Amino acid sequence: MADTLEPDATVSEGLDRRRFLTWVMASPTLMIAARLGLDVPEAEAAEPPEGATTALSLYLAVQTDGRVVTTLPRTEMGQGITTAVAMLVAEELDTALDQVDVRSAGADARWAIQLTGLSSTMRFLTGPLRAAAAEARARLVTAAALRWRVLAHTLATSHGVVSAPDGRRAGYGELAEDAARVLLPAVSSQPRPVSRFKLVGQPTGRIDARDIVTGATRYALDLDIPEALPTVVARPPTLRGTVQFVDDASARTMPGVVAVVPLGTGVAVVARTFGQALAARAALRITWTPGPASALSDADIRTRLRDGIGPRPLPPLFTTRTIEGRFDFPYLAHATMETQSCLARVQAGQAEVWLGAQDPKYAQREVARALGWELTPWRVTVHTIRAGGGFGRRFFTEAAVEAALVSRAIGRPVKLMWSRDDDMRHGHFRPASHHRILAYLGPGGRVLGWHHRAAIPTVELPHGFGDALTALAGEVLPKVTSAVFFALSQKLPYGFGWVSQELRDVAIPIPTASFRSVFTSQVGVSNEVFVDELARELQVDPVALRRERLTSNRLKAVLDKVATEGQWGRSLPPGVAQGVAVLEEWDSAIAHLVEVDVTGGTPRVLRIVIAADVGLPINPKGIEAQLQGAAVDAMSTTLSAGVHIDAGAVREGSFADYRWMRMKHVPSDIQVHLVRSDDRVGGVGELGYPSAAAALTNAIARARGSMPTRFPILDEGV
Amino acid sequence: MAAHQFILNGQTVSVEAPEDLSLLWVLRDVLGVTGPKYGCGVGVCGACTSHLDGEAFRPCIHPVGGLSGREVVTIEGLGAQGLHPVQQAWVDEDVAQCGFCQPGQIMAAVALLKKNAQPTDADIDAAMSDNVCRCGTYVRIRAAIKRAALLLRSGAGGG
Ligand code: FES
Numbered sequence: 001m002a003d004t005l006e007p008d009a010t011v012s013e014g015l016d017r018r019r020f021l022t023w024v025m026a027s028p029t030l031m032i033a034a035r036l037g038l039d040v041p042e043a044e045a046a047e048p049p050e051g052a053t054t055a056l057s058l059y060l061a062v063q064t065d066g067r068v069v070t071t072l073p074r075t076e077m078g079q080g081i082t083t084a085v086a087m088l089v090a091e092e093l094d095t096a097l098d099q100v101d102v103r104s105a106g107a108d109a110r111w112a113i114q115l116t117g118l119s120s121t122m123r124f125l126t127g128p129l130r131a132a133a134a135e136a137r138a139r140l141v142t143a144a145a146l147r148w149r150v151l152a153h154t155l156a157t158s159h160g161v162v163s164a165p166d167g168r169r170a171g172y173g174e175l176a177e178d179a180a181r182v183l184l185p186a187v188s189s190q191p192r193p194v195s196r197f198k199l200v201g202q203p204t205g206r207i208d209a210r211d212i213v214t215g216a217t218r219y220a221l222d223l224d225i226p227e228a229l230p231t232v233v234a235r236p237p238t239l240r241g242t243v244q245f246v247d248d249a250s251a252r253t254m255p256g257v258v259a260v261v262p263l264g265t266g267v268a269v270v271a272r273t274f275g276q277a278l279a280a281r282a283a284l285r286i287t288w289t290p291g292p293a294s295a296l297s298d299a300d301i302r303t304r305l306r307d308g309i310g311p312r313p314l315p316p317l318f319t320t321r322t323i324e325g326r327f328d329f330p331y332l333a334h335a336t337m338e339t340q341s342c343l344a345r346v347q348a349g350q351a352e353v354w355l356g357a358q359d360p361k362y363a364q365r366e367v368a369r370a371l372g373w374e375l376t377p378w379r380v381t382v383h384t385i386r387a388g389g390g391f392g393r394r395f396f397t398e399a400a401v402e403a404a405l406v407s408r409a410i411g412r413p414v415k416l417m418w419s420r421d422d423d424m425r426h427g428h429f430r431p432a433s434h435h436r437i438l439a440y441l442g443p444g445g446r447v448l449g450w451h452h453r454a455a456i457p458t459v460e461l462p463h464g465f466g467d468a469l470t471a472l473a474g475e476v477l478p479k480v481t482s483a484v485f486f487a488l489s490q491k492l493p494y495g496f497g498w499v500s501q502e503l504r505d506v507a508i509p510i511p512t513a514s515f516r517s518v519f520t521s522q523v524g525v526s527n528e529v530f531v532d533e534l535a536r537e538l539q540v541d542p543v544a545l546r547r548e549r550l551t552s553n554r555l556k557a558v559l560d561k562v563a564t565e566g567q568w569g570r571s572l573p574p575g576v577a578q579g580v581a582v583l584e585e586w587d588s589a590i591a592h593l594v595e596v597d598v599t600g601g602t603p604r605v606l607r608i609v610i611a612a613d614v615g616l617p618i619n620p621k622g623i624e625a626q627l628q629g630a631a632v633d634a635m636s637t638t639l640s641a642g643v644h645i646d647a648g649a650v651r652e653g654s655f656a657d658y659r660w661m662r663m664k665h666v667p668s669d670i671q672v673h674l675v676r677s678d679d680r681v682g683g684v685g686e687l688g689y690p691s692a693a694a695a696l697t698n699a700i701a702r703a704r705g706s707m708p709t710r711f712p713i714l715d716e717g718v
Numbered sequence: 719m720a721a722h723q724f725i726l727n728g729q730t731v732s733v734e735a736p737e738d739l740s741l742l743w744v745l746r747d748v749l750g751v752t753g754p755k756y757g758c759g760v761g762v763c764g765a766c767t768s769h770l771d772g773e774a775f776r777p778c779i780h781p782v783g784g785l786s787g788r789e790v791v792t793i794e795g796l797g798a799q800g801l802h803p804v805q806q807a808w809v810d811e812d813v814a815q816c817g818f819c820q821p822g823q824i825m826a827a828v829a830l831l832k833k834n835a836q837p838t839d840a841d842i843d844a845a846m847s848d849n850v851c852r853c854g855t856y857v858r859i860r861a862a863i864k865r866a867a868l869l870l871r872s873g874a875g876g877g
């Protein structure tokens with residue numbers, strides 16, 4: 001991916017390769033906006049752009065109490081962006097970390113890109129954030145210089161205070177109003193060199209930790225919107241089934257029930273408490289029309305995907321031997337800890353929704369469309385709320401649409417919650433897939449080619465993906481379809497001769513969504529598993545084979561790191577083995593070494609060693625958390641958690657049967673080592689999934705002596 | 719509809735609610751106590767974990783009837799002055815990601831440490847494996863429990 005998405009090679013300050021603009025926004029206290037300057041020639045970069053109110057990247061405001069409020073078109077879902085952002089602002093502005101607040105913006109057309117995904121937040125925002133904060137600092141210093149009638153460059157800043165050599169001091173809060181009126185900063189507004197960073201790069205605890213541990217953090221359903229009524233929806237047994245007939249006579253008479261509202265997707269029950277709404281939901285008698293997938297079960301889907309692969313292509317010239325690997329991946333539910341949920345108030349021709357959204361503009365558009373307001377979407381206000389996990393699921397906003405419809409129907413605010421079984425059985429899934437990988441060998445064990453064909457049900461990409469990818473790539477892309485995204489994202493980092501990777505989009509009427517690392521969660525994983533198979537075939541050590549064939553020095557460096565730290569090749573008892581795998585994506589590189597014990601029947605992960613090169617590690621502690629979490633995600637979905645389809649219905653309904661890793665399954669040590677090849681900011685959120693899954697699979701293959709080809713590995717079903 | 723009287727976070731409360739309404743909804747929807755989260759409603763995820771008479775329990779499967787006079791503590795009632803040592807350990811180890819499971823995790827950990835001041839890895843596995851963390855923070859939860867055990871033994875706080 002790195003090859004395609006890197007816009008150019010000029011590294012300014014060694015940190016951000018793109019230009020960005022800052023300007024002062026009209027406000028009583030100092031407020032600075034910033035944006036990427038992709039389309040702006042360098043000469044103009046100092047001027048506020050025409051129509052400065054459009055295409056914002058972010059803004060920050062210095063308040064009279066000295067607090068700095070940064071507003072971003074991004075959503076905190078656990079990935080730690082608010083902490084990393086606050087660190088950058090505190091660093092450039094020379095203030096204390098606890099003086100910085102970070103807020104998620106509501107849906108607004110002014111935001112150039114308002115999508116939280118593609119591991120892009122810090123890659124997009126580091127440059128503009130640093131520029132905005134440095135600009136703010138320069139103006140605060142200038143305001144103090146004017147007030148004290150001294151030369152600005154003699155002044156110093158620290159901990160949110162400007163001080164003069166004669167001992168005079170003024171807090172940022174006291175200067176915030178004057179600074180808003182400074183015409184031109186009298187000191188440099190350039191961000192400081194990375195080498196002078198004091199806070200950025202230091203392991204730092206989350207700024208929201210205290211709220212979380214005291215239970216003070218508010219998710220959508222915890223908000224105190226007066227009179228908002230608990231609401232649940234009865235949903236069809238099959239995916240996308242519809243209501244044929246509903247008898248709500250007994251449900252309506254149950255205690256606490258306020259209303260029963262039929263929706264296209266099901267039947268909503270509004271009550272005084274969720275407990276009563278759930279009880280009344282169970283009392284509804286509904287005849288359903290089966291959904292479009294009701295003729296399909298796992299075996300049919302697998303057959304269709306296998307059929308989608310087609311015949312083998314002709315091998316390259318001089319091929320003496322072809323080895324083939326076939327892999328099956330299951331549908332996956334994102335299973336965010338907080339189920340889909342939304343608060344909505346629709347009244348007097350206006351709608352407000354409170355939603356943990358990864359794409360608030362899409363939420364706004366979808367709610368407007370549901371309400372028949374396509375032409376006036378601004379009547380819908382989307383308040384972006386912290387979410388209890390996202391992983392790609394919250395690009396979709398069914399709960400917001402349902403909540404808005406119910407609120408309008410009953411003329412009162414509602415809080416709508418998907419029950420856990422709704423969340424498992426409806427909505428959108430990481431698609432299943434089938435893969436055929438062919439490695440072509442020539443005389444003397446030379447690798448002449450690598451051909452990967454993946455049959456994957458069409459992935460419904462979020463609507464903001466196009467904009468975001470365009471900005472990442474630095475060029476306007478065609479409509480971003482599955483095929484375009486596949487081509488952009490799937491790269492093989494090996495010198496394996498003639499390499500081709502192809503997507504076969506298979507139409508299967510089961511709703512899909514991207515999942516942590518999108519296609520790489522299948523394509524990248526199976527490639528790395530098959531590299532080990534190739535090593536077995538060639539009778540070489542899998543680390544040695546990778547070292548020899550990898551085309552990226554960053555990958556070689558992280559591989560060497562895990563091999564050393566994890567003592568690759570150390571002697572282990574029978575039934576215990578190590579596995580490795582690598583990945584370069586999102587401008588970052590990573591390697592995993594996993595040790596697994598298969599003597600007990602069920603594989604047990606003993607140890608995970610990770611080495612990652614994410615360029616400048618803004619918050620090493622947060623990066624470590626993401627990589628540890630992604631490893632657990634990978635363990636869960638590789639070993640035991642997968643979704644089964646029975647006649648168009650999802651079998652799993654909770655964490656009882658969707659077997660996510662628990663405390664007892666996870667090793668007490670998941671080590672993370674950071675390798676830093678340069679100061680670019682690489683993505684982290686999705687980075688840690690694919691090579692963790694592949695290294696685990698490789699370890700199991702080595703321990704058992706046979707390569708797993710169907711996931712999740714412990715699936716005893718069908 | 720009957721009135722139910724019990725002690726919540728140190729205060730006597732009285733609520734009108736049907737007998738069979740689960741305590742989770744009494745807490746969240748009637749009393750506005752939102753620390754305990756809904757993660758499954760059937761007792762398999764641990765997101766609602768709180769304490770009943772000092773023991774970890776799951777309000778989502780516990781009807782409010784029969785609570786009379788008993789003592790319920792939610793995350794809000796922990797560490798009345800400042801942070802409880804377990805909360806402090808959670809901050810120090812930087813455990814949370816999305817945070818949604820963490821009130822339940824913390825309440826489960828407090829209950830464990832009350833019974834077992836020096837839990838082994840196996841004890842932690844046994845006590846904590848019914849609390850799901852979708853974000854995968856288990857490594858840090860384990861470290862935080864061990865840190866909290868030290869804090870508690872050294873007499874810090876005591877919550
Ligand atoms: S909500 Fe109570 S255990 Fe899941």
Ligand code: FES
Pocket residue numbers: 078337388389814815816817818819820850851852853854855
């Ligand atoms: S921190 Fe997100 S579920 Fe545990």
